[in-house]
Amino acid sequence: MKILIVRVSSLGDVVHNMPMVADILRAHPGAQIDWVVEEAYVNLVRLNAGVRHIIPYALRRWRKSLLSASTRAEMRTFRQRLRAEEYDVVFDTQGLLKTGVVMRMARLAPGGKRVGLANGTEGSGYEGASRIFHTMSVPVGRHTHAVLRGRLVAAAALGYAIDHPADFSLRAPDMPQLPAWVPAEPYAAFFHATARPSKQWASERWVALARVLAERGLAVLLPWGSDAEKQAAEALAAQMPNARVLPRLPMMEAVLLAQRAALAVGVDTGLTHIAAAYNRPTIELYCDSPRWKTEGNWSPNIINLGDLGTPPSVEDVAGAIRQLLGPANA
Numbered sequence: 001m002k003i004l005i006v007r008v009s010s011l012g013d014v015v016h017n018m019p020m021v022a023d024i025l026r027a028h029p030g031a032q033i034d035w036v037v038e039e040a041y042v043n044l045v046r047l048n049a050g051v052r053h054i055i056p057y058a059l060r061r062w063r064k065s066l067l068s069a070s071t072r073a074e075m076r077t078f079r080q081r082l083r084a085e086e087y088d089v090v091f092d093t094q095g096l097l098k099t100g101v102v103m104r105m106a107r108l109a110p111g112g113k114r115v116g117l118a119n120g121t122e123g124s125g126y127e128g129a130s131r132i133f134h135t136m137s138v139p140v141g142r143h144t145h146a147v148l149r150g151r152l153v154a155a156a157a158l159g160y161a162i163d164h165p166a167d168f169s170l171r172a173p174d175m176p177q178l179p180a181w182v183p184a185e186p187y188a189a190f191f192h193a194t195a196r197p198s199k200q201w202a203s204e205r206w207v208a209l210a211r212v213l214a215e216r217g218l219a220v221l222l223p224w225g226s227d228a229e230k231q232a233a234e235a236l237a238a239q240m241p242n243a244r245v246l247p248r249l250p251m252m253e254a255v256l257l258a259q260r261a262a263l264a265v266g267v268d269t270g271l272t273h274i275a276a277a278y279n280r281p282t283i284e285l286y287c288d289s290p291r292w293k294t295e296g297n298w299s300p301n302i303i304n305l306g307d308l309g310t311p312p313s314v315e316d317v318a319g320a321i322r323q324l325l326g327p328a329n330a
Contacts (some may be wrong), residue, residue: 001086002033004106006092006099008057010037011270012294013146015277019095019166019298020150027160034085036102038279043252047171047193055081059098083107089157092116092130093150100130115157121149123290129162146294157203166298168277172259173252181246181253184189187219189257189275190243191266192236193229198288199267201311203236209265210240210312213320216328221246223271263325265317267296277300281324 007017014037019081028277032052037045039056046054058074065071082102086109092099095117103114118137120126121144138156140149147166154161192206210220220243222233223230228237228253230245235245257262258275264282268289274283276296286306294301299307303320305312322328 001029001089002087002109003031004085004087005035006090006106006195007150008036008059008099009041009094011041011044011262012273013094014041015270015273016294017103018045018048018168018170019147019149020091020093020154021048022167022169023151023160023162024154024158026052026164036082036085040251043173044255045206047173047255048169049171050169054086057102063117064065072312075224079105086112088112090114091150091157092154095120095124095126095130097130100127100133100301102131110295113157115153115199117149117153121293123293130155143292145292145297147298156224164314169276170259173256175252178300179253179256181221183219183221183250185219186262187221187260188213188263188265189221189223189261189271189288189304190221190269191239191258191264191275193226193232194267194269195223198289199269201267201285201287205314205317206228207239210236210243211264211315212314212318214240216325218242218262221245221257221261223249224253245307247314263321266321279306283317283320283324 019116021033034053035051036057037047037054039058042054042056045051061077082105082318085255086107088109090103090106092103096163097252113135114133115136116134122142134146136157138153140152142297151162189329194200220297222237222243223244224230224233233245237245254271255274260273261280264275267285272284274295279299279301282296282302284304289308291304291307295304
């Protein structure tokens with residue numbers, strides 16, 4: 001059986017889609033699974049051992065130069081790669097017109113089917129017109145978790161039950177030599193930055209939490225992805241006795257940061273979800289997004305705090321640290 005998954009973005013959504021790969025292979029061990037994903041996330045999907053071929057998609061970049069010869073050549077190459085195989089099932093778990101078009105471009109084997117979402121969940125960017133590309137549309141509840149959505153679509157199409165926790169099957173990034181920023185001692189990673197300011201946790205709370213970890217002798221590493229985030233990280237580090245601002249990390253080094261953390265604390269953002277996918281001791285902080293959508297619910301190593309409009313307190317997070325790591329003097 002040859003299967004194609006179309007899930008092109010974003011970082012957290014790509015991660016949350018990965019358990020359907022393990023589900024499919026558990027039910028159909030011989031299945032060959034390919035994946036279409038935005039070029040920025042190719043190396044991330046490559047960490048999933050269950051994916052055979054990855055087809056890079058670069059619409060974000062192509063849109064900037066649609067009339068150039070080089071862009072058109074890349075788009076032709078993409079179409080050729082997409083149609084190089086005949087697929088028994090093509091899944092679109094994003095539910096957008098652009099992903100529906102990609103689904104339609106893929107070549108089906110005789111009797112093959114194109115399967116996607118019949119509806120969106122509350123607050124999602126689902127586009128109902130994407131259903132015109134389906135041969136099978138799978139309905140989900142309005143409050144269905146981001147991980148469960150893809151799992152339900154695959155289970156309905158391939159005829160199996162979901163009876164086990166989500167398995168992300170993520171390998172550690174393959175690096176011949178660890179980057180210089182990786183400390184020899186255990187560390188906590190603070191994923192403090194997010195594109196939407198309302199989802200951020202107050203800076204004074206991050207500072208207070210760093211002091212809690214300083215009592216444990218645990219260093220804090222602060223990543224960033226933009227100039228504004230770097231300035232925010234530097235402002236935090238200036239008030240923390242045990243914090244260090246990292247250099248700008250390429251994607252795989254950012255994944256390494258999450259994968260090696262003795263503790264990850266983060267707002268509702270991609271790197272927090274990556275740490276949770278690796279089952280690291282993770283505390284997810286929900287300040288202005290519904291917790292039911294993305295909370296890590298597959299491992300006791302993950303504690304979810306706060307909810308839409310009710311950010312957690314420092315005391316809440318300190319209690320979660322004790323629960324995950326034990327008493328400070330242990």
